[in-house]
Amino acid sequence: MGGLFQTFRKIVAGGASPKTPPPAKPERQELQARLSDSLPVIRSRIGNSPDVIVREIMIHQGPVPLGAALIYTDGLANITDMLESLLASGREAEASPSPDEPVMQRLKQTILTVGDIKDVSDYETLIHAVLSGDSVLLVDGCAEGVIASTRNWEDRGVNEPSSQQLIRGPRDGFSETLRTNTVLLRRKIKDPNLWMEMKQIGRVTKTDVAMVYIKGIANEKVVGEVRSRLDRIDIDAILESGYIEELIQDETYTPFPTIYNSERPDAVAAGLLEGRVAIVVDGTPFVLLVPALFTHFLQTSEDYYQRADIGTLIRMLRYLALFISLLAPAAYIAVTTFHQEMIPTPLLISVVAQREGIPFPALVEALLMEGTFEILREAGIRMPRAIGQAVSIVGALVIGQAAVEAGLVGPAMVIIVSITAISNFVIPSFNMGITIRMIRFLLMVLAATFGLFGIMVGLIAMVLHLCSLRSFGVPYMAPFAPFILEDQKDNIFRLPHWMLVTRPRLISQTNTTRQRSTKENNPNT
């Protein structure tokens, strides 16, 4: 068996890393001084793409008007300010032309009205800047240009996150622009210790990735580990943070997510304040948060916004829903095919009456219904909204009364499938929900072959696996295993804020105190 697997791995490994070296970095090519030399180089490098515009202008600085070129990508850059300041300067040029001063310095210091500017002296940087939405000003006779930050493109804006809704809490959500996202975080945490590190990942896409953490709260080792794992990534494209998630997670062969993602700035800010590290990827509203523990996926921001007793009860409800969603069909199969003596007699009679004339064994019945439901659910997600209604009608028929009346499944099974499906939606995190869905099918098969014994074996295997997982070095099942009494305050229970004195112990190890002691904070004393 081991051998078989080795072969399999060799095949996969062979396919994944072809024996080609990474493309040689194009040699750094210095800018040429004359515009007539440099502009053709730039044009040819970008293949004369019509969206990159080279606007040639004259600027009047000094005795003779100088030829200059403004290079930008149409739609990515807003050059109105640039052009205005440059052209206006020409009209007032006679005012104080001081011939000794280099033109470039004068441009930068007194003319350009743009906030962020940088020097550039090679084609590589220049083209990258232009394609990122900055504009570059080249002046004839200078082997140096100016990159002006003019990034401004169509943006979805800050909208309400659609994947993690809540009743009470902020309505803003991340968008596709990295800068907007970091702004949202800054607005929540106005602290100089909120540090960001920028990286560009992706051979082709050169996607901006920001690593955000709070210096002094985040565990330095985790920060270092995130940094080195990000630096190790070598891939052509990062189109979504999911790419990064898969490339940096601790354990690949697990159905459980070990990296949390969120569309909500408040959730990410709360994570940062607990000492986690956020990874913001340009082009996606989903921000990653590490280390992520199992219990993290069953919590929502709202737990902290509602009163503590409500938060606690809702969390308990979620754990209950987790187990229903995981076990309900399996338990039904096990009990009806192996342990009929466990069902109260009147219930057994009615279940038997329902199953009278149903042609399938319980497992097939369950798989049929669960499968149908999964198909409907998947269809519902991808469907154009206009068709959605039709699907829900058809769906209600298929897994509802019609299926029962057709004699394909029993009404009890419809109830089981419905409660399972609804419970699954209670799990706040979509990726954890999917994991539970997958394991559910495995447990159903185990239940159909070994009964409750099989379910137990499956659960034990699952728990063993969960306990072996780590997320950036932190045990995945903490604070259940290892059991940390102190952290139970914010696990299944959510104690009032004045009692949440310390940060989760395994996440932040340096700066663990959030506030004064419980006693001093108690509003009743």
Next chain:
Amino acid sequence: MNMTRYIKFFFPLLALALLTSCWNSRELNDMSIASALGFDQKGDSVQVSVQIINASQIAATRGGSGERLPIMTQRAGGRTLFEAVRALTTKTPRKVYASHIRLLVIGEQLARNGIADVLDFVSRDHEFRTDFYIVIAKDTTASDALKVLTPLEKLPSNKLFSSLESAEENWGVTATVDLHELIFDIVSKGKDPALASITIVGSVQTGQSKKNMENVTPAAFEKYNGLAVFRKDKLVGWLNTKESKGYSFVVGNMKNTVVRTGCPGGGSLAVELNRFKQKVKGSMNAGKPSIRVDLQLEGNIGDVECGIDLGKTASVAEVEEAMSDQVRGFVEAAVKKAKSYRADVFGFGNAIHRADARAWKELEDDWEEEFVHLPVEVNVEMKIRRTGSVIQSFLEDMED
């Protein structure tokens, strides 16, 4: 690497999932659920009768339109019980599933010859859940007792089950005995078993036809009828209603009952007894065992059919006195009857055992004989708590 470990773990698991040929998985629609079993004797073979549920007729959703009957009974015989049970499969559509039986009925004939043999099978087989009650079919066979249809409860065995429980709770003339208790009593040297008994009123022929369910008063029905007294595992006789109540008082089974007594000036009066304290104390006096039964009862007057003046304390005391006598009479009658059967159904032997274990060692071997001569002293202390929502009966005013 890690992955190898997983694969090593999953392959055997997968293989196991395929190798399930002889595993006891069974679909619900592949089995016949038995609701009651009956054991009878016929010559030297054992007859097993089974009452099988017709689930679709009973479940509420698929309206029991009366098209078909809610149950079916079948009978098969064999030299051993196990054979007989398996022989049933030749007559039932699917394999009989016995975990859900509510009642085990034993025919009188078999009970008289001893039930230990059949109980072994029931306690040995893993399919029995042992929470069913065991009753004796009096003057009839167990097989017939399973056949009578009832109009209210669709499932006859359910009717018998709940009627047994409610009769014990509210009347005190039956006993709910499950398998463990029964075996325990049979094995115990200081106590003999007593089981509830059931009789059929009317003929089985009418009782088993659908017509029986169509009458307001069913032509044939079953009722509980005093207790069956056993010596070891053999049925030896019956207790009537009064004696059965006496039995329940002594063993502490009584939860609620009604006892009638006469009024001083004629007429009668009934008291609901609802609180019981019972103590059976054995002692050895000069090598002779004796038993004292103390009963502390509390009750409410529920029915006055005479001209007694309940406003007076003295008359309440009189009622208490009369009640005590009445109850003592029940107990003494029960003891007397049991003595005549030489069956210590009260567990007096155990009381002696508890009181003086050393003396019991000598007595236990012929306890049957000792029991017959055992002096039993019965003390009843009766308290009337309430007299209902009126004090004076209006009967008295009427007479004026």
